[in-house]
Amino acid sequence: MKVLVLCALVAAAAAWPNYGFLNDPGRSEPSDAQKQHDVNYLLYKVYENIRDEKLKSIGVTFDPEADTSHYTDNGEAVHKLVKELKDNRLLQQKHWFSLFNTRQREEALLLYDVFEHSKDWKTFVSNAAYFRNRVNEGEFVYALYAAVVHSPLTKHVVLPPLYEVTPHLFTNSEVIQKAYHAKMTQTPGKFRSYFTGSKRNKEQRVAYFGEDVGLNTHHVTWHLEFPFWWEDKHEGYHLDRKGENFFWVHHQLTVRFDAERLSNYLDPVDELHWEETIEEGFAPHTTYKYGGEFPSRPDNIDFEDVEGVACIRDLIILENRVRDAIAHGYVTARDGSKVDINNSHGIDVLGDIIESSPYSPNVEYYGSLHNTAHIVLGRQGDPHGKYDLPPGVLEHFETSTRDPAFFRLHKYMDNIFREHKDSLTPYTKEELEFSGVAIDGVSIDGPLETFFEDFEYSLVNAVDDTPQVPDVDISTIVSRLNHKEFSFKIDVTNNNDHEVLTTVRILAWPHRDNNGIKYPFNEGRWRAIELDRFWRKLSPGVNHIVRKSTESAVTVPDVPSFQSLIEQTEAALSAGSSEVDIQDYVSALGVPNRFLIPKGNSEGLEFDLVVAVTDGKADAAVEDLHVKTVFNHYGYHGVYPDNRPHGYPLDRRVDDKRIFNDLPNFAQIVVKVFHH
Numbered sequence: 001m002k003v004l005v006l007c008a009l010v011a012a013a014a015a016w017p018n019y020g021f022l023n024d025p026g027r028s029e030p031s032d033a034q035k036q037h038d039v040n041y042l043l044y045k046v047y048e049n050i051r052d053e054k055l056k057s058i059g060v061t062f063d064p065e066a067d068t069s070h071y072t073d074n075g076e077a078v079h080k081l082v083k084e085l086k087d088n089r090l091l092q093q094k095h096w097f098s099l100f101n102t103r104q105r106e107e108a109l110l111l112y113d114v115f116e117h118s119k120d121w122k123t124f125v126s127n128a129a130y131f132r133n134r135v136n137e138g139e140f141v142y143a144l145y146a147a148v149v150h151s152p153l154t155k156h157v158v159l160p161p162l163y164e165v166t167p168h169l170f171t172n173s174e175v176i177q178k179a180y181h182a183k184m185t186q187t188p189g190k191f192r193s194y195f196t197g198s199k200r201n202k203e204q205r206v207a208y209f210g211e212d213v214g215l216n217t218h219h220v221t222w223h224l225e226f227p228f229w230w231e232d233k234h235e236g237y238h239l240d241r242k243g244e245n246f247f248w249v250h251h252q253l254t255v256r257f258d259a260e261r262l263s264n265y266l267d268p269v270d271e272l273h274w275e276e277t278i279e280e281g282f283a284p285h286t287t288y289k290y291g292g293e294f295p296s297r298p299d300n301i302d303f304e305d306v307e308g309v310a311c312i313r314d315l316i317i318l319e320n321r322v323r324d325a326i327a328h329g330y331v332t333a334r335d336g337s338k339v340d341i342n343n344s345h346g347i348d349v350l351g352d353i354i355e356s357s358p359y360s361p362n363v364e365y366y367g368s369l370h371n372t373a374h375i376v377l378g379r380q381g382d383p384h385g386k387y388d389l390p391p392g393v394l395e396h397f398e399t400s401t402r403d404p405a406f407f408r409l410h411k412y413m414d415n416i417f418r419e420h421k422d423s424l425t426p427y428t429k430e431e432l433e434f435s436g437v438a439i440d441g442v443s444i445d446g447p448l449e450t451f452f453e454d455f456e457y458s459l460v461n462a463v464d465d466t467p468q469v470p471d472v473d474i475s476t477i478v479s480r481l482n483h484k485e486f487s488f489k490i491d492v493t494n495n496n497d498h499e500v501l502t503t504v505r506i507l508a509w510p511h512r513d514n515n516g517i518k519y520p521f522n523e524g525r526w527r528a529i530e531l532d533r534f535w536r537k538l539s540p541g542v543n544h545i546v547r548k549s550t551e552s553a554v555t556v557p558d559v560p561s562f563q564s565l566i567e568q569t570e571a572a573l574s575a576g577s578s579e580v581d582i583q584d585y586v587s588a589l590g591v592p593n594r595f596l597i598p599k600g601n602s603e604g605l606e607f608d609l610v611v612a613v614t615d616g617k618a619d620a621a622v623e624d625l626h627v628k629t630v631f632n633h634y635g636y637h638g639v640y641p642d643n644r645p646h647g648y649p650l651d652r653r654v655d656d657k658r659i660f661n662d663l664p665n666f667a668q669i670v671v672k673v674f675h676h
Contacts, residue, residue, distance in 0.1 A: 029121050031578035032156040036569045038125045039148060039157050043165050044562065046137050047094070047289060048465045050129060059129035064114070070123040077113035078127070084110065090135055096291035097138025098391040100375050108139040108146075109229060115147035116235070124153055137289075141165060149224050150235070158585045162220060162398060163213040164562040166289070167462035169398045170213050171476055172196070173287040176462055179474045183463040186472055190456065193478040196285045196402070203280060203404045205264040208481055209257060210401040213457065214558060214592035220397040221588045222249050228357045228371060240640040242359055243351025246370075247417050248646035250410045252554075255527050256591070257407045259510055259598035263605055263675065267514045271415055272408040274303055274312050274319075278380065282403045284393050289462075294399070295381035295389040304383040306376050315376065318367040319416070322354060325366075326420045333361040341420065344645050350420050354413060370413060374400065377409055418526060422653045429659050432649050434615045436496040437538065438664035442611050445546070446486030448673045450599050455480045458562060482594040483549070488531075490545040490667075492613055494538040501616030503642065504545065506532040507650060508597075511606035511670055521657040524608055525650035530554055531596060533642070535616050555593035559585045600673030607673060612649050613665045619643050 041052035050056040065082055068075025084090050090107055091097065099105050111131055118124040124147075132140055145162075148154040163170040175191045182189035195207035209215065226245055232238050258268040272278070278301050284294040305311040325331045329342035331349055339361050341349050352359040353366040360366060376383075378394030393399040400406045459474045494500055507528040512518050519527065532552045536545060560568070560582060572580045598605070621643045645651045649666070660666050 029153075033569055033572040033578055033580050035121060035125075035154060035157050036565070036580050036582075037573060038121075038128075039144070039154070040160065040562075040566050040569055042125075042128050042132060042144060043141065043160055044566070045461055045465055046132075046141055046165060047461075049467070050132060051467070055125070055129045058126050059133045062126045062130045064127050064130055070119050071114075071117045072119055073113075073117045077110065077117050081110040081114055081131070085134060091139060093136055094290045095136055095138075096288045096390045097136055097142065098395045099142060099397070100371065100378075100391065100395040104136075104139060105229065107135070108142045111135060111139060111143035112146050113234075115143065116151060118151075118153070121153050124151070138166075146224055146227065149221075156579070156583060156586060158559065158565060158580075158582045159588070160562040160565055161213070161457070161559045161588075162217055164458050164461060166398070167457075167459050168287060168289045169396065170216060170286075171459065171462065172285045173293065174285070175476050176287065176459070179459040179462050179476075180464075182472060182474045183465075183469075186470070188473040189475075191459075191474075191476050193476045196283060202266060205266060206257070206260045206404075208452070208479065209260045209595075210404060210406065212480055212592065212595070213455075213478070214480070215401055215595065216398055217559070217588055218556075218591050219253070219401055223397045225589055228355050228368075231358045237638075239359075240638065241348050242357065243353075243355065244348040244646060246351040246355050247347055251414050251417065251647075252530060252591075253401070254407060254410050254414050255509070255529055256595065256598065258527060259529060262510050262514055263599040263601055263673075265514065265601075269404070269407045269411050271411040272377070272405065273412070274315055277302055278377075278405065280404055280408075282393075282405060284399070284402060286393070286399070286402075288390055291390045295379075295392045297381045297392070297403075297405075301380060303376070303380065306379045306383045307385055309375050309379065310372050312376070314367075315369065315373060318369045318372075321366055322350070322369065322416060323419065325353075326350070326416070326423060329423070331361050332365060334364065342424065344424075346420060346424075347417065347645060350417065354416065373409055373413075377405055421651060424652050426652050426655055427649060427659075429662065432614075432659070432666070433663055434502070434613060434665040436494060437500065437502065437613055438493050438495065439611060439613055439667040440491040440493055440542070441489075442491075442609065442667045442669055443489045444486055444609075444671055445489050446549075447484050448486060448597060448600070448671055450481055450483040450597065450673065450675045452479045453482050454478070461562070480594065481599055483597050486549050488545075488547045488549075488611075490547070490611055490613075492538060492543045492545060494540050494543060497540055499540070500538050501620070502536050502538055503614045503616045503619045503644075504532070504534055504536055504547070505612040505614065505648070506530075506547075506609070507612075507647075508607040508609045508671070511608050519608075521660070522654045525654060528610070528647065528650050529598070530647070535620075537616075549596055550593065552590075552593065552596055554590050555596050556588055556590040557584065557593055559588050597673055600675045602675060604672030604674045607671050608668055609671045610650070610666065610668045612663075614644070614649065 041055055044051055050059055064078045071078060091104055097104050114127050115124055118127060128144060145159055148157050148159055168176060172193055175193050178191045195204060195211050197204040226239055226242050230239055261268060281297045281299040283296040287293045303312050330338040330340050331353060333339050339349055355370045356363050356366060356368045374394045378392030381392060382389040393403050394406060454477050456475050456477045459476055460471055488506060507530050509524040509527040532547060532554060534553055568582060569580050619642055621639050622641050
């Protein structure tokens with residue numbers, strides 16, 4: 001018996017190759033710098049062999065099933081994945097991947113489950129190195145990104161920008177072709193990227209927004225943080241207010257897009273209707289790494305049923321069921337019970353059934369309006385599969401905002417959400433005021449001025465490669481929107497005899513529509529862009545608050561380039577440091593800080609800027625909010641810190657604007673945003 005046990009231990013030890021920090025008996029886990037190094041090289045040239053020799057060796061020698069004590073599920077997930085692999089049931093490499101493809105998503109989540117059930121980094125990274133050589137590259141990238149976002153083992157790891165990991169999804173095919181030529185001729189090159197379409201297409205005026213790689217990253221990152229497939233019982237924790245966050249992030253994308261359209265003398269985007277013609281076509285000008293070009297959609301086509309997905313009639317039925325729930329004020333749960341939505345929490349339930357996710361009280365009845373609509377709209381170029389085209393841009397969160405129809409689709413969703421919000425009882429003055437606190441003045445320090453700048457990113461990972469052929473510098477340069485830095489200056493008087501905690505909420509909406517007609521308050525507040533939300537303690541008396549645009553809680557800076565991440569990580573390891581100084585980039589969840597304010601125009605586009613100072617003690621869902629919480633309204637792990645609904649106090653209809661005129665803790669001014 002002892003011999004058998006000894007043989008088993010020897011076999012298990014052989015499955016774990018020598019791995020630097022991981023075999024140091026004095027260290028239970030490697031440093032953050034080592035983890036960053038591993039993730040960098042797992043994603044670097046993901047379509048080629050691993051370039052790190054240690055990881056490459058692990059990928060060859062590791063046996064994921066040798067010792068199941070290293071998994072929290074005793075190896076259940078890894079056994080399932082290995083069986084699928086041995087049975088040749090997994091998607092082959094060098095093939096396109098879409099999360100909206102049910103089977104492909106299941107395969108990616110099999111790998112994700114292996115990562116999530118790994119007890120330590122050694123198990124995590126060994127599985128990553130092993131399966132990187134064996135599973136589809138797209139499935140691997142998705143599983144690894146999702147795992148790094150959610151695993152406690154990777155809390156301080158910064159993911160490389162996706163537009164440099166899988167450049168094909170973000171870069172015009174003409175530029176990719178030039179990158180291949182540069183590689184083959186060993187000639188370094190920087191190539192200018194242009195937005196899709198021509199000046200004959202009015203939508204090209206706002207292509208800088210939907211095709212911005214930072215905005216694309218924001219959208220896909222949110223869906224990684226709040227995936228529609230998430231199940232608490234499997235993942236171990238709850239995503240607080242997931243349905244409401246789904247509403248809010250897409251509402252903000254929609255109102256920001258409308259503000260960009262007004263900046264370019266275009267009307268706000270019209271909502272999509274299933275029984276009406278899709279007037280605007282779209283030609284993506286992008287290709288898959290493997291699998292052909294992204295399909296185009298011609299102008300002026302009517303919706304057709306998509307074989308194997310849904311009939312247009314089905315989508316109309318799902319929409320009507322959701323609208324019936326709003327009209328009745330409750331959702332019918334799977335067991336027949338009624339879930340009340342006629343309250344502040346109702347938007348969360350509504351978001352869960354519209355997206356939908358396992359959080360939906362009745363997915364069988366309410367279906368998946370959002371996800372199904374993405375597929376149906378994305379397939380209208382080949383709805384019957386006659387030409388066997390790959391998925392369209394709307395079937396990838398990385399690429400969907402490139403198509404202007406994305407915003408028409410989400411205006412349609414947004415109007416359903418508004419129907420619910422407008423059914424709620426408006427706030428009273430007593431509910432909105434903050435006793436003893438008054439705003440004395442609001443102003444802007446610095447110009448509200450936008451401009452275009454050049455941005456360069458690498459295309460090294462876009463081209464096929466081999467270690468025998470040296471790399472050459474290949475990159476693309478694209479024009480992108482930015483703005484000059486400015487600050488909000490807010491003077492607030494605390495008439496109480498004690499210190500109070502406040503939530504400062506800053507929003508803005510276009511002052512007039514494209515015809516020059518001033519938006520009524522109730523219409524404007526629904527179009528409000530959230531610019532910032534933060535907490536402050538107010539001392540008795542007059543308080544001067546200065547909030548820099550760079551401090552906004554709704555935006556994030558650009559993630560360092562892939563090459564910069566590698567260089568900083570290797571420098572930290574060489575210096576013996578356990579950390580890499582990149583913690584400001586751990587979350588890429590917010591909108592790019594360059595997009596904090598809309599483009600504006602040369603004459604100065606007017607916006608209503610509103611500031612509300614609300615009771616932080618009543619707002620707070622956690623203690624010591626002003627000290628411990630780094631707030632980003634697009635997502636939050638654990639309990640969401642703000643008790644109020646997103647958009648508060650402008651989230652409900654306003655029947656009488658005089659209520660806000662008389663609020664001492666509310667201020668409204670008109671500002672102009674210039675573009676030069």
